[in-house]
Amino acid sequence: MINSLSEFKVTSAQAKENPDTFWSEIASEFQWKSPWKQTLDFDFSKPEIKWFVGGKLNITENCLDRYIETQPNKTAILFEPNDPTETAQHISYKKLHKRVCQTANMLKANGAKKGDRICIYMPMVPELAIAVLACARIGAIHSVVFAGFSATALAARINDASCSMLLTADGGFRGSKTIALKEIADEALVSCSTVNCCLVLQRTQQEVQWNSTDKWWHEELEKVDDNCPVEVMDSEDPLFILYTSGSTGKPKGMVHTCGGYMVYTAYTFKNVFQCQPNDVYWCTADIGWITGHSYIVYGPLANGATSVMFEGVPSYPAFDRFWEVCAKHKITHFYTAPTAIRALEKHPTSLVEKHDLSSLKVLGSVGEPINAEAWHWYDEHVGKHNCPIVDTWWQTETGGILISSLAGVTPQKPTFATLPMPGVQAVLLNNEGDEIEGEGEGILAIKHPWPSIARTIWGDYERYKNVYFSAYPGYYFPGDGALRDAEGNYRITGRVDDVVIVSGHNLGTAPIENAINEHSEVVESAVVGFPHDIKGNALCAYVIVRDMGVDSSTIEKEIREEVAKTIGPIAKPDRILVVSGLPKTRSGKIMRRILRKLAAGEHDQLGDISTLLNPEIVEEIKRQNS
Numbered sequence: 001m002i003n004s005l006s007e008f009k010v011t012s013a014q015a016k017e018n019p020d021t022f023w024s025e026i027a028s029e030f031q032w033k034s035p036w037k038q039t040l041d042f043d044f045s046k047p048e049i050k051w052f053v054g055g056k057l058n059i060t061e062n063c064l065d066r067y068i069e070t071q072p073n074k075t076a077i078l079f080e081p082n083d084p085t086e087t088a089q090h091i092s093y094k095k096l097h098k099r100v101c102q103t104a105n106m107l108k109a110n111g112a113k114k115g116d117r118i119c120i121y122m123p124m125v126p127e128l129a130i131a132v133l134a135c136a137r138i139g140a141i142h143s144v145v146f147a148g149f150s151a152t153a154l155a156a157r158i159n160d161a162s163c164s165m166l167l168t169a170d171g172g173f174r175g176s177k178t179i180a181l182k183e184i185a186d187e188a189l190v191s192c193s194t195v196n197c198c199l200v201l202q203r204t205q206q207e208v209q210w211n212s213t214d215k216w217w218h219e220e221l222e223k224v225d226d227n228c229p230v231e232v233m234d235s236e237d238p239l240f241i242l243y244t245s246g247s248t249g250k251p252k253g254m255v256h257t258c259g260g261y262m263v264y265t266a267y268t269f270k271n272v273f274q275c276q277p278n279d280v281y282w283c284t285a286d287i288g289w290i291t292g293h294s295y296i297v298y299g300p301l302a303n304g305a306t307s308v309m310f311e312g313v314p315s316y317p318a319f320d321r322f323w324e325v326c327a328k329h330k331i332t333h334f335y336t337a338p339t340a341i342r343a344l345e346k347h348p349t350s351l352v353e354k355h356d357l358s359s360l361k362v363l364g365s366v367g368e369p370i371n372a373e374a375w376h377w378y379d380e381h382v383g384k385h386n387c388p389i390v391d392t393w394w395q396t397e398t399g400g401i402l403i404s405s406l407a408g409v410t411p412q413k414p415t416f417a418t419l420p421m422p423g424v425q426a427v428l429l430n431n432e433g434d435e436i437e438g439e440g441e442g443i444l445a446i447k448h449p450w451p452s453i454a455r456t457i458w459g460d461y462e463r464y465k466n467v468y469f470s471a472y473p474g475y476y477f478p479g480d481g482a483l484r485d486a487e488g489n490y491r492i493t494g495r496v497d498d499v500v501i502v503s504g505h506n507l508g509t510a511p512i513e514n515a516i517n518e519h520s521e522v523v524e525s526a527v528v529g530f531p532h533d534i535k536g537n538a539l540c541a542y543v544i545v546r547d548m549g550v551d552s553s554t555i556e557k558e559i560r561e562e563v564a565k566t567i568g569p570i571a572k573p574d575r576i577l578v579v580s581g582l583p584k585t586r587s588g589k590i591m592r593r594i595l596r597k598l599a600a601g602e603h604d605q606l607g608d609i610s611t612l613l614n615p616e617i618v619e620e621i622k623r624q625n626s
């Protein structure tokens, strides 16, 4: 663990000078079935990236087996249910190991084998983490789909990876609601011919329909024992697929591999959060997102930490639930999203003050830029000016944190993610693709691979190459803009592509437009983001309809339903404007820049619109807006 600023500087310099030696020393702290022959083999121009080439391992041996010897009774997963009156579960490393082995055997007994893709569509209960680890143990590739996604979105992901199995639950508890997961899964499976087994966990006890491929989880578990040796995996074998949105309608199945992902998530967890043996670490994300994969499951467990899993929402039963849970479990590390902080900031601070938060040592932020107001509220009311805040910048594609301060070790700076992790060579590029030196603003890019960079997009290597390695040859291009101060600290300014981060969720505008265009009355649509108090960004949809005389409130309602159905409720636009045209260039390209300014209410900052094909439409939209 890096303990001081001077050590951080020395380490970063060494990692830059000789990345192979640096990463190979870190990797040797893990248990390998056989050692790697070459630390890194890469060529960004292809691109081809391989880490710890020829090494053999199983990530679950590193997360579980090695700790049942040294700390069998330490809590690995602390489960806090949605309902505060339901008892929390402390699952020790020994118990977790046993449950993972049993579950792995259940998967095998139902036909799963190494290399198979298994889709997991589950609520935030321990069995979700256990299922993820069980897949990893037998070498099946897990593809977790967030339980807020719709049947259409679930089916698209199952089919993209030709999953042979689906793991789901009867339902899930979320605040005062229950979500009918099995019902949604049933609807999805109608169009998924590759799935030949669906294992159903009982959580809500709600009534469900039963199909020939369905089996009850608890019944299947009874049939197997808990002896499950690990499958030996190649360092570069896929560990999982996780979908993220992009600038076309088709989600990108980012592929992460066993060796590099393990080494990098464990290394960054240890150094960013600086967890001590008796600490209780809580990341409030869902395992359906990369944050949950890397920093609820793999990173913390690979370090032998105690990781809290929370089934509920910050507002249930009241807006002090986060603080209540912090006090209840004496949380030391609290890692959440700016959108949650902004939502809670709107409520009286007495809701925070009434709970004893003295156990807190480190706070974290992830998912979008944290604005100054939220940063200071977090620092003052939650951290009592006593807890370092790590603002961690990274992506589904990067697997782990790339830019962040190290808690209490390197300086923090409000609204800045600060410095790259050792071994991460961040640069700023200008529009021509040249590196900017010193202070400046530009496009963020990474010059050298780190171990957990995604290796491909499942089934679409060409797209992987085009999206991430073609715009600026020789670099990995994340799609974010950034500025850098004189000390080298980075502040992420936001996306430079057609992705909008709404409440920390990465949403492509193209898939939403496609969904809207499904409506029979819609001719064309354009979706843009605009600043929002709580969500960071919200979505505004400009829609051209066939008959301008129709009742727009009905259409708006139907459009929202269509979007919820094809993508999920999180993608529903906040504002829908029925317009008679969209501002276009003479070549017919929609001027999204202008639509963004209009949605933000910046009517006088549109720049020169005289070159538009239809400048009059801008006036029409302005009138509608006011």
Ligand code: WT7
Binding pocket: 244, 289, 290, 291, 365, 366, 367, 368, 369, 370, 391, 392, 393, 394, 395, 396, 397, 417, 478, 479, 480, 492, 494, 495, 501, 504, 505, 506
């Ligand atoms: C995009 C990636 C990282 C896991 C959760 C989101 C934005 C993420 C920060 C941050 C500013 C951030 C970026 C990035 N983002 N963290 N600390 N500061 N922006 O993963 O869904 O793949 O989204 O989230 O725009 O590209 P994701």
